[in-house]
Amino acid sequence: MRWTNFNMGLAAPLTISQTAQQLKSQLSTWAVTAGGKAVVASNTKDMWEQASQNTQTPLVLICYNGETIRGERAVSAFNHRVERNWIVAVTRGRGWNTERGASLYTTTANADPLYDVVEEVRDAIRVMTGISEEFPVEFQSISPMSSNNKELDAYAIQFTVAADIPAITLTNPNAPA
Secondary structure (H helix, E strand, C coil), X not given: CCCCCEECCCCCCCCHHHXXXXXXHHHHHHHHHCCCEEEECCCHHHHHXXXXXXXXXXXXXXXXXXXXXXXXXXXXHHHCEEEEEEEEXXXXXXXXXXXXXHHHHCCECCECCHXXXXXXXXXXXXXXXXXXXXXXXXXXXXXXXXXXXXXXXEEEEEEEEEEECCCCCCCCCXXXX
C-alpha cells in the first residue's frame, strides 16, 4: 500500500505560526535529549547566521520558507490547499580530532556521528503528525549549508507540509447597499 498523500485531516487548519510552534515543540524533545536545543529562525539569513556560530552541542534551526498553491490551476483555488515549505538546519561543532571529518561518520567524544544525527532529525520530521493535512510529511532534500562562500558544519533538511488556507468569499463584501 502506498502511504503518500494519505489524508490525515487536522481538526482545524494550522497557521504558519502554529506549525512553527509544533515543529519547535517536537524537535526540541529530540534536541534536548541530545544535549542541544531547537529554535525558530526569523528568516533564512538568521538561520544561516545562527548555523555559523561555533557550538559543540546540537542546534536545530527551524525556518519557514514560503508556500505555493497545490494542484492544477483549475482546482487549486477551490481546494484551498498549499504546500508550506520549511527548512530545518542541523548543526554541531566538529570537536577536536586528528582527522577533521571524523565526527561526521564516527562516534567522537561520546557524540553520535553528525551524518547519523541529520538522518535522525530527517526521519523524526517525516513521521510527525499534527503538522500537515496529509501524511507523511513530504521530505524533499538534505544539503550541506554554506554562507558567504564559507562552508558550515551544518546540513539543511527541506520539506513541505500540506496546509489548508481560508476560503475566500465569491461575492463582493464591499458591494453598495
